[in-house]
């Protein structure tokens with residue numbers, strides 16, 4: 197990994213972060229929902245829903261990009277995490293693809309700073325320890341190459357999640 201790239205966990209509401217891109221844990225309709233998706237749509241305003249409607253959905257593991265509209269972030273990268281079925285439906289590979297495809301879009305749009313929520317670990321039920329290991333490993337792998345990214349934030353919403361991400365990063 198390049199020495200200059202910072203990867204760290206924080207506890208925050210992702211909609212408040214002034215970064216180049218925040219990632220949304222969306223569903224395949226891209227038309228909003230609960231959790232972090234609902235919070236992002238509420239904070240970005242109705243223009244985000246309009247932009248998402250034009251995208252026509254997104255398969256699990258892929259990602260799409262829109263502007264951030266009323267958010268402090270310039271872009272929202274929408275990715276669709278897998279629903280946890282007990283590790284029997286390629287959940288780990290699909291979650292890896294979410295992080296890879298989101299970073300790819302961020303790099304294509306010359307982003308320097310990006311914040312991820314803990315994709316799939318809320319309504320979609322992915323065990324947080326496994327998800328954090330996948331998230332941190334994939335980000336390290338992508339940043340091992342030359343990229344535009346200087347800083348990656350793992351934006352946690354609870355003290356417990358923050359501790360899990362701290363641990364996952366410390367184990368690397």
Ligand code: AR6
Nearest residue numbers: 209210221223229230231232233235316317318319320353
């Ligand atoms: N900032 C940061 N993290 C948040 C925020 C926030 N404002 N709000 C919630 N989280 P979830 P999923 C955390 O359920 O599991 C939606 O309805 C939350 O505590 O948002 O990928 C979509 O439309 C958890 O740690 O996403 C889909 O239908 C993490 O974000 C479905 O839920 C992810 O939880 C996607 O489920």
